[in-house]
Amino acid sequence: MSQQLYPEFSVLLVDDEPAWLKSLALTLRSSAGLTNVVTCQDSREVLGLLDGGGIGLVLLDLTMPHLSGEELLRRIGESHPEVTRIVLSGLNQLETAVRCMKLGAFDYFIKTDEEERIVGGVLRAVRMCEMQRDYSELSSRVLSSTLRQPEVFSGIVTADRGMLAVFSYIEAVAKSPQPLLITGESGVGKELIAQAAHRLSGCRGKLVTVNVAGLDDNVFADTLFGHVRGAYTGADTVRRGMVEEAVDGTLFLDEIGDLSTASQVKLLRLLQEGEFFPLGSDQPKRVKARIIFATHQDLAAKEAAGTFRRDLFYRLRTHQVQIPPLRERAGDIGLLLDHFLHEAAQALGKPKPATPRELVPFLARYSFPGNVRELRAMVFDAVSLNHDKVLGMESFQKAVERAPGTAPPAPRDARSNPFSGFPELPSFSDAAGFLVMEALERAGGNQTLAARLLGISQPALSKRLKMLKGRGES
Numbered sequence: 001m002s003q004q005l006y007p008e009f010s011v012l013l014v015d016d017e018p019a020w021l022k023s024l025a026l027t028l029r030s031s032a033g034l035t036n037v038v039t040c041q042d043s044r045e046v047l048g049l050l051d052g053g054g055i056g057l058v059l060l061d062l063t064m065p066h067l068s069g070e071e072l073l074r075r076i077g078e079s080h081p082e083v084t085r086i087v088l089s090g091l092n093q094l095e096t097a098v099r100c101m102k103l104g105a106f107d108y109f110i111k112t113d114e115e116e117r118i119v120g121g122v123l124r125a126v127r128m129c130e131m132q133r134d135y136s137e138l139s140s141r142v143l144s145s146t147l148r149q150p151e152v153f154s155g156i157v158t159a160d161r162g163m164l165a166v167f168s169y170i171e172a173v174a175k176s177p178q179p180l181l182i183t184g185e186s187g188v189g190k191e192l193i194a195q196a197a198h199r200l201s202g203c204r205g206k207l208v209t210v211n212v213a214g215l216d217d218n219v220f221a222d223t224l225f226g227h228v229r230g231a232y233t234g235a236d237t238v239r240r241g242m243v244e245e246a247v248d249g250t251l252f253l254d255e256i257g258d259l260s261t262a263s264q265v266k267l268l269r270l271l272q273e274g275e276f277f278p279l280g281s282d283q284p285k286r287v288k289a290r291i292i293f294a295t296h297q298d299l300a301a302k303e304a305a306g307t308f309r310r311d312l313f314y315r316l317r318t319h320q321v322q323i324p325p326l327r328e329r330a331g332d333i334g335l336l337l338d339h340f341l342h343e344a345a346q347a348l349g350k351p352k353p354a355t356p357r358e359l360v361p362f363l364a365r366y367s368f369p370g371n372v373r374e375l376r377a378m379v380f381d382a383v384s385l386n387h388d389k390v391l392g393m394e395s396f397q398k399a400v401e402r403a404p405g406t407a408p409p410a411p412r413d414a415r416s417n418p419f420s421g422f423p424e425l426p427s428f429s430d431a432a433g434f435l436v437m438e439a440l441e442r443a444g445g446n447q448t449l450a451a452r453l454l455g456i457s458q459p460a461l462s463k464r465l466k467m468l469k470g471r472g473e474s
Contacts, residue, residue: 005036007126009056013039014046014072015088016064020111024059024088031119034126043067050080056129059122062089062096070100077104078351084125088118102390104354127452147171152196156189157339160329166193166321173319174200179271181316182294184323187373190294191254193323198250201290205249208289210242213255217262222279224266231280243276246289256316257297261309268312326368326375334360336372340379341391348384353391362393366400433468436461 011034015021021039028034038055040046043064049055058076062069073085087100087108097108106128107121147153153167173180174197182190191209198207212220226241243251259267270276271291275284293316302308326332337360345352368374382395426434439450451461 006033007036007056007130009129010036010038010054011122011126012046012049012055012058013037014041014043014058014060014064014069015039016041016043016061020061027115027119028122031115032123032126034122043069043072046072047075047079050076050083055083057084057086057122057125059086059088062087062091062100070096070103073100073103073105077354081352084129086121086125102354102388124452127448130448149200152199156192156196157335158329158332159335160324160332162324162329163332166323167196169321170197171200173197175202176319177290178318179316180290180292180318181299181320182292182323183299183320184294184296185325185369185371186296187371188323188325189372190296190323191252193321194250194252194292194294197292198252198290201250203249203290205247205289206245207250207252208242208246209252209254211254212263213258215259215263217260217266218279220259220263221266224270225276225278227279228281231278235280241276241278243270243287243289244285249289250292251289252292252294254294255296256293257295257299257302257308261307264309264312268309268315271312271315326371327366330364333363333375336375337363337379340376341383343376344380344383347380350383350386351389353383353386353389355391356393359391359393359396362396366403369403432464436464436468 011028013021013024015024018041021041025037025039028037038049040049043060044066046058046060046067050058060069060072064072067075069087069089073087076083076085081104084106085104087097087105088111089096089108090111092110092112100108106125109118109121147167148171150167152171156163156167158164170180170193180194180197182193184190194209195207210223212223215223222239222241224241224243226239226244227235229235229238253267256267266276270287273284274287276287277284299308299313299316303310303313326336337355341352341355344350363375370377378396378399381399382391385395386392435454436450439453440447442450442453447461447465448458451458454461456464
């Protein structure tokens, strides 16, 4: 019976020295337990090997004939950015190391480094690859196990549980003829949810979108219901309203929280009676469209204040879904950042830049009052100004500083003393316990990720957790 290979993906070693390749492969097998190792002596063959799939990590030498390690690093980043890369060099040169990191290298080692250091770096890279693959698989399973048509939501980049719950709800109510109310702050993606609901509804007609913010009563009525000839001065022809344009489809009314009281009355009749009157006509017409509403305002507060009709408020709440703001799903920031970087690079005709490691933590500490739309604008601005292979931080920092009513996220210096302001110091055991619990909280209970955040092995973390449990039971 053949031995199962570890890890599930292959680790490719690239060097023109066969003796070094054999030695490194043997070291990784004996010291790290890595048995799924592939070697290559000709750098020109690497891209072809990667095209075949199955390789998750590449360790490459810098000094090779035909195709240098630095050039190969660049090409891998362009054609296979999902593959993690580690550079091994015979020379200890800081400038070269910096260039390689800017080209996307996960780590950089000198061949004369201690064996333990190289093996430790490779294991860190393997664990990161495993977590990324587990994360992708988990996201896929969550979607496929709870949604009958997950492809409908493919345009919404998220792995957040709250958003996935929204998807499930939308799928459940999509075919209902009753109105659907989508609430959430500006920029969270309410229109994308409305589009998904329309696609799931099975309606043969089209989705017609109307932003009613700022429309006075007459313009609102004319926009929605249309008019007959002679309805008012200048009405020389018959005009169909948006309700008729959406026949057998979906009418999406955005920002309905801004409607005047008079317009609210007309909207209520449309919902209650299922009919409307074009301006200048005394002949009612029937509604033949599903209606979806959206607002960034707190309708309950407006109803309590008397600025939104109670009967309309409760009529709208037949089906209701709240889209969480980006600050409540900070785990999506990295996914959205990568998505928008790809989108911006394509739109601007530029290569997709690498992301500096400190960018996601920086953005995760920002409140994002403009939500996903604001992040997208930040990324497009940053890419348009960027001329390097690694995305600059400056435009993001300036955007945060310019945001009205917000303070820029305070930089966290990992070297500063977190206990400096404590009037009474905790014991070593207590401090370690607090640190472990905080890591688990940030990792969402994932012990592998928590151990990585703490810079310790998972067995060491498990041992620490057993000690904490023992102290709690004693």
